Amino acid sequence: MYHKLYQAFGPQYWWPGDTPFEVAVGAILTQNTNWRNVEKAIKKMKQQKMLSAKAIHEMPAAELALLIRPAGYFNIKAKRLKSFVGFLSNDFRGSMKRMKKDAMHPLREKLLNIHGIGPETADSILLYALEKPSFVIDAYTKRVLSRHKVMEHDRSYDDFQGLFHSTLQRDVQLFNEFHALFVQAGKTFCKRRVPLCDECPLDKWKAEDGIN
DNA sequence: TGCCAGGCCGGGT
DNA sequence: ACCCGGCATGGC
Numbered sequence: 001m002y003h004k005l006y007q008a009f010g011p012q013y014w015w016p017g018d019t020p021f022e023v024a025v026g027a028i029l030t031q032n033t034n035w036r037n038v039e040k041a042i043k044k045m046k047q048q049k050m051l052s053a054k055a056i057h058e059m060p061a062a063e064l065a066l067l068i069r070p071a072g073y074f075n076i077k078a079k080r081l082k083s084f085v086g087f088l089s090n091d092f093r094g095s096m097k098r099m100k101k102d103a104m105h106p107l108r109e110k111l112l113n114i115h116g117i118g119p120e121t122a123d124s125i126l127l128y129a130l131e132k133p134s135f136v137i138d139a140y141t142k143r144v145l146s147r148h149k150v151m152e153h154d155r156s157y158d159d160f161q162g163l164f165h166s167t168l169q170r171d172v173q174l175f176n177e178f179h180a181l182f183v184q185a186g187k188t189f190c191k192r193r194v195p196l197c198d199e200c201p202l203d204k205w206k207a208e209d210g211i212n
Numbered sequence: 213t214g215c216c217a218g219g220c221c222g223g224g225t
Numbered sequence: 226a227c228c229c230g231g232c233a234t235g236g237c
Contacts, residue, residue, distance in 0.1 A: 027218090034217040037235060072234040076220085118220050138218045183218055192216070 001148075001202060002174070005181040008201035009188075012180035015128035017042075020096040022051060023129035027121050028080050029071040040070035053094035056085045080116030087114050096129060104132040119157045127179070133170035135161050136179045140186030147190055148202055149212060 016035075017023040022042065029038040044067050045051040056064060065078035085094075091110070092098040099107070104126060111122035119137070126134040137160040146153035151160060168174060189200035196203060206212055 030217090031219040032217065033219085033233090034235070037217080037233095040235085070234060072217090073219090073232045074234080076232055080220085116220065120219065124218080136218085140218065179218090186218090 002178050004201050004205045005185055009181055009184045012177060012184060014176055014180040020129040024125045027124040028084060029068060029077055033072050037070050037072060041068040053085050053088050056081055057089050083115045100130045104134060108134060127175055131172050133172045133175050135164040135175050137161050141179060141182040143190050144182050144186050147196060
C-alpha cells in the first residue's frame with residue numbers, strides 16, 4: 001500500500017510548520033478541525049509574536065482564545081495549548097530540543113497525561129515535531145484501512161497502531177511519509193459518503209492483482 | 213444550506 | 226470497557 005500510494009501521490013513533505021514548537025501547536029489546533037482553519041490561527045499567532053512557549057505560558061487563556069478563534073473550539077484549545085506549554089516549561093524549561101532528548105516511550109506516557117492530549121496528538125508531536133518513530137492513526141488512516149478491509153473501523157487506536165509497529169521497521173521517514181499519504185489518499189478518494197471508488201490507486205492495484 | 217474537517221474529555225451505562 | 230453529547234469556525 002505504501003508503494004502504491006507513493007507512486008500515486010509522491011512525497012508529501014510533512015508536517016507543514018517551520019519549527020518543532022509550531023508543529024506541536026498545530027497538532028493541538030487541528031483536533032477535529034480543517035487544517036486551513038489552523039493555518040489562519042497560526043498565522044495570527046505569528047503576527048502577534050505569540051507563537052512561543054514563553055508568550056503562551058504568560059498569556060491568559062481567554063486572550064489566547066481570541067487569537068486562535070479561526071481554528072474552532074477556541075476556548076478548549078486555548079486551555080489545551082496552555083497545558084502543553086505548562087508541561088514544556090516545567091519539565092524542559094520550555095525547550096522542544098530538551099524534550100527531544102527524552103526516550104520515546106516514557107515521553108509518550110507523559111504527553112498522554114497532559115490534559116487535552118490524546119493518542120493521535122501525542123503521536124503527531126512525537127513523530128513530526130520530535131522525529132520519533134510512533135505511527136500516527138487519524139480518521140483518514142482508519143477510514144482508508146477499513147474501506148480496504150485491512151482492519152474493522154471500530155477497532156481501537158492501539159489495534160490500528162499495532163498493525164504498523166509490529167510489521168514495519170521503526171523508521172521515522174517511513175512513518176512520516178506513510179501517514180501523510182493516508183491523509184492525502186483519504187482526502188482525494190475516501191470521502192465519508194463514498195464507500196469505495198475505482199479511481200483510488202489502491203482499488204486499481206487490488207483489481208489488477210485480483211485481490212478481493 | 214447542510215455537511216464536514218488530520219480529537220478529546222466528562223458523565224453515563 | 227464502550228457510548229454519547231459538547232466543543233465552534235470556515236469552506237464548499
